[in-house]
Structures are given as C-alpha cells and as structure tokens.
Amino acid sequence: MAILEIQGAPHAAILGVGAYRPVRIVPNSEVIEAIDSSDEWIQQRSGIKERRFASPEESIQMMSVAAAREALEAAGIDARQIDCVVVATVSHMMQTPAIATAIAHELGTDEAAAFDISAACAGFCHGISLASDMVRAGSAKRVLVIGVERLTDILDRTDRGTAFIFADGAGAAVVGPSDTPGIGPVVWGSDGEQYDLIRQTEDWRDVIAADRPVMPALTMQGNAVFRWASFAMAKVGQEALDRAGITADQLDCFVPHQANMRIIDAMARTMKLPDTVQIARDIAHQGNTSAASIPLALARMIEEGTAKSGDTALLIAFGAGLAYAAQVVTVP
Ligand code: COA
Secondary structure, three states: OOOOOOOOOOOOOOOHHHHHEEOEEEEHHHHHHHHOOOOOHHHHHOOOOEEEEOOOOOOOOHHHHHHHHHHHHHHOOOOHHEEEOOOOOOOOOOOOHHHHHHHHHHHHHOEEEEEEOOOOHHHHHHHHHHHHHHHHHOOOOEEEEEEEEEEEOOOOEEEEOOOOOEEEEEEEEEEEEEOOEEEOOOEEOOOHHHHHOEEOOOOOOHHHHHHOOOOOEEEHHHHHHHHHHHHHHHHHHHHHHHHHOOOOOOEEEEEOOOHHHHHHHHHHOOOOOOOOEOOOOHHHHHHHHHHHHHHHHHHHHHHHHOOOOOOOEEEEEEHHHHHEEEEEEEOO
C-alpha cells in the first residue's frame, strides 16, 4: 500500500460551545402527582427544581441544529468548514439512518462525515475524545460534536425512580486544531457487569411479539447507580487530572454529568476539589439530559462567566452501560 502521508494538527481544542434548552419549563409541582412525591423530596434527593420538556416541534434535529449554530458562531466557523459531525444520543427514535446526516445537511455541510454514537450519558465525552483524535490524526480538521436527547419520549411519567430526573435538550461543541494542548488524554471505559442498572425496559421485538403498542421506557436501579457514580467516578476524574499533568489546585472548573446534585457533591468531596473550583450545577434547572448535560452545563457557565476563556475544566460523563469518559479541556 502506498499510503499518502496525512498531517494532523499538533493539538486539538474546543473552539466554541452552544446550547439549546426547550422552551417549556416544568417545575417539580408538575411531576409529583403521578409519582406520589413532593417538591421537597425531589430537591433534597436530586437537587432538581425544574427541567425542560421539548414540544413536538423541538425535535432531536431541530434542537441539535440550534445548539450547533450557536457553537459554530462562538467558534467563528462556517458550517462548510466542518468535516465531521458526531451526534451522541439514545433518544433518536429512528434506528437508521443516523440523525447526524440530516443535521449535517440542514447546517449546510453535506460533504462532512456524519454518524451517531450510543454511549448514553457518557456520549458527549466519547465524542470529544473521538474528535480530538481525528483532528490530531488528520482524518478531520474540524469536528462538530453534539449531545442531544428527548428523554421524555422514553420516560414513564409514573415511574418514581426516573420521572423526576430525566429531561430534554441539546448542546454542541466545535473541536479543531490548536497550537497548544486544549483537550487532555481521555480516561474511558465500561463496566458491563452492571449493564442492567440503567436500561430500556424491554426489547422492541418483545413489544411487537406481545402486540402491546407501548413504548419501552427508561428504567434505573437508582441506589446502585448512585453508589457507583459517587465513588468509582471520582477515581476516573482523578486519573484524568493525572494524565493531563495537573493537580486539583490547578483546576478552574468541574463540569460533571448532571445526573444528581448529591453525586456532583460526593465526587467533588472525594476528589478533594478546593473551594476555588467552580462546579457546574445546571441540573437544578435542567434535570438530567444524558448526552446533552455536559455541553449544556458548560454553556451556562460560560454564559454566566463562572467559566472563562483559557480556564482548565474537568469533564466527566457516566451512565448506562455502565460507560464513562473523562478529560481535562481548556474553556474556549
Ligand atoms: N418521591 C418520593 N419518595 C420516593 C420516591 C419519589 N420519587 N422514590 C422513592 N421514594 C421513597 C422510597 O419509597 C423510600 O421510602 P422508604 O424509606 O420509606 O422505604 C425512600 O424514598 C428511599 O428510596 P430509594 O429508592 O432508596 O431512594 P434514593 O435515596 O436512592 O433516591 C434517587 C432515589 C433516584 C434520587 C437516587 O437513587 C439517585 O439519585 N440515583 C442516581 C440516579 C442517577 O444519577 N441516574 C443517572 C445516571 S446517568
């Protein structure tokens, strides 16, 4: 084989971040009746005060395009300069084709490679890792990474363990070349022994076989997930800091998956993050939006000024699978 030498960039960085939050705000008072709960219980156990539920018009594609346009604008990049679109989602209800292709087309970047990835709540950090590797290897110059969910389509509104947690939204980031390191080495993996802890209630084929036109929903063993996330994930976060060659004292921002406020606090305590580290707490207003949660949380911190350009931020995503991925990034 006569391989043509491809030159990648010396480093990769996030060049811009964007967000789309559905218009409808749903306070706890709207979800408690169906699950015999209370605003106080939900806030105490999860830190969630309200979340956003998408309308029929706020589709996976519509929310993704809106978040992507904001990220492109922040990066100062035209959509035609993107040569790969990666969409992390578990709630695009068409098995094929990948929604990434339709999103690339609507953005006007038809020649881009486009594909979806399924790593649930860990999807966005998987996408950032792939994008960083592509940019450095030279297989893509600029990559658009989108995390998007309409979890309300697969939510059982009467399930006490999930109905108050999950929500909808989209976040996006443009990853491109950089002279200095902007995305640290990824620490990722999975724990398939706990494959069953968060999952779809049943296989589509069983639904059809039973002639029961009911959408399979999300189900979760909350306690076990809570224990795993609070402790195992703190170690993964520490390893991401080590691999980036920094200590907790040198960290400016901590942007973990917005699963539950108590998990966020437990991780920060276990990692002994100093008070100077700004911690993302988007979950209070956004609920758990799975693949969208980290870019949404980062976008809010940039918007509010708690994350400043050049800051060092630890991203850590985890969820169904159990899959996880973490990396240190420079805030664009
Ligand atoms: N409202 C009110 N009470 C509820 C409730 C609800 N929605 N769900 C459970 N309870 C009650 C239970 O009946 C139980 O009562 P009892 O002590 O009288 O028997 C009590 O609250 C504790 O139940 P438990 O299931 O142990 O709740 P928990 O403390 O584990 O909290 C979660 C539930 C879901 C908030 C918690 O497990 C959690 O946050 N898990 C991780 C979720 C997560 O992050 N998932 C995403 C990962 S990507």
